[in-house]
Amino acid sequence: MNLTPLLEAHWINAILPELVLCIGGMFLILFDAFAPKARSLTGPIAVVIFILCAWSQRFVAVGTFFGGTYEVGGITRVFDITFVLAGILCTLLSADYLEREGITGGEFYALLMWGTVGMMMMAKGLDLLIIILGLELLSICIFVLLGFQRRLPVSNEASLKYFLMGAFATGFILYGTALFYGATESTNINVMARWFANPDVTITPLLTVAFVLLMAGFGFKLALAPFHPWAPDVYQGAPTPVAGWLSVAPKAATLIALIRIFHAMGPVLPQTKWMTIVAWLAVLSMIIGNSVAIAQRDLKRMLAYSGIAQVGYMTIAMLTINEDAVASIAIYTIVYALMNLGAFGVISMLAKNQNDPQTLDDIAGLGWRRPFHALALAVCMFSLSGLPPTGGFVSKFYIFRTAVQSGHTGIALIGIITSIASVYYYLRVVYYLYMKESAEGQTRIDGGIFATGALAISIIGIFLIGIWPTPLFHAASYAAHLLLAR
Amino acid sequence: MPEIDAWLMLSGTIFTVGLVGVIIRRNMITVLMCIELMLNAVNINLVAFSHRLGSLEGQVFTIFIITVAAGEAAVGLAIIIQLYRLRSSINVDEARELNG
């Protein structure tokens, strides 16, 4: 009897980034416990660990590992960089935020790291089991991070709402997975792909129900339109840097997992109506997200609705999985991480009672008091609305071009129209920054060196991708080519 | 031995009961129990398919789902205890600080 675990050569290189983050998180917790006087160092150490993780990507071995359950390739590397980038930005923003809120915690950064491990597992898993375990690892980190300000009722409430929604969605995803397993005889995505590629496959109602349940579950996690109501409440109550991270990184991880699943289903998609369901989700998200965002005065709620719309744009590209689509989603997630975390970063510096909403009035006239922070927020808003010299324009352009090339002109048109409408509420923020008089008793902006550094990273990144996108696009296209070539 | 349809129907019924319970009950602890019901329905399905297909993946999957359910219950109950400390109540709709 062969009891050897399936360990290929270089297996340790395959999971090196995850190992760095796992051990780094454990080290931070122990550091926090045994050196309570040096707690102000935990933030910088966390950043160093994230950078180590990004550096360890150089040694990663490419290929399929652990008996075909785990695939490392170019696209996972691109997404790993996105996750690490989001982690670094969130850590830098939290370092100042937590200090101001009087929260100490190496656990905070450790949970951020372990959540990142979960996302990396979702991106690399070739077995639905690994994807779901990664998703659960990520979710449980998010529950705790959302409720980290334990004395604030809103923080607890955000955690509770996300927990209820998350557990509910997990039930749907698991049920859908169980039905897929029953129909395709395996949970391995490659084996499923082979099953779907069989020309005499019949699409039973069982498979359709499985797909509907799976999309409902992932729709909850992505905050797609009919499943979105949790998002504004959770973002409003969450610690602000966590809200920024939550709006970016988990969505990227869920999208790459969905890309793998859709790619496996590729051969049967033309004879089913499954993609029509996804198209409707995208259209509803774009319309509801953009139209409700106009009515919001609370900045975090506005960004939540804008996030719903942004996921809608990304979902358009998923309707047909080809190289351009995967590449444009990869680029969009990177740019989205930079701009959304930048916007949430400025909001996180508003020094006021975190139990109260952060509204547009709080940033009125900020442009003349704190020029750099106002500039950062303005750049992020320009990029989110997709105006030309920024990365937001480039990524949106790739998305819509891909959609039109794959023949989804109508949906792309809806996307373009709604995104033009969205310019109104994004630029309203800029209007408040520069055109409004600041009122009496103005909210202070309280940004330390770390948070300012994070803003600088996002501004530079947004302009770099906006002006010179070719290298990134080539890298992403090549990675997507490798992913889909199987 | 009953056919696979019967198992699917049984698990579907328990899943639906859990689903309805999550939405309609106010008591947080009961809501958490209903989530456990939903996960159990998934397990019934997986084991039934595993038996029918003669493949072991379903059973292994079930073990991991039980693990996930345990971890989720632990964190969920901690959140409920914190909710109780803040509001002296564990009803879902007591938590309504956030408009929406």
Next chain:
Amino acid sequence: MEQLTASMPLIVFVMIGTVAVASSILVVAMRNPVHSALFLLLTFLCVAVLFVMQKAEFVGAVQVLVYAGGIMVLFLFVVMLINVRHLPDERVLSNFWKGGFLVGLAVFALFVTMVRPGVYHDENPNKSKLSTVRDRVAINSTKNPGRLGHKRITRHNVNSEAVANALYTDYLVPFEVASLFLLVAMIGAIVIGKRELSAVEEETAPDYMLARVETEREIKEAMSA
């Protein structure tokens, strides 16, 4: 008598299944969380019986040990800890209970469509041996020789041995992820659920704990200054 033995699994299935569904409905219907918890326990035990019926003995044992033994105790413990006074006139249903029933009806209808008779029937009789899929094993098929493909590894052992075999070989990565998951769950539950020491407890708490609380207070003061 022979007929009875032959139809025994069906009788057991119907009986246990009915009890499982009925007690799951009672979990939702009971006013008192303790009663709900006890009916949940009954559901878990019934499901464990169903697992054993499907020749999944190990999973059945885990179900009893972890679910009925571990998770249920956790639930009851929290119910006791919170000690909610049972108010007879308190509302049980949330505001959107009508919507809840509608969603339930819709999902149930979805499930019924998939088991329509004749659409999905058991054409594949049970194989007596269990197998798992392994990737990238060279298969010598006549069509395309030498290609890497998937191969089913057959497990001839008794159930728990087969499961253990699969768990520690094919499913090594999920196993490690699950261990990290449990660590995170433990730390997370502590982070959210812990509380500050009250005045009464400060007298009975051990010294090292008081020292730690003191340090935390100093740091907090230094930060707020």
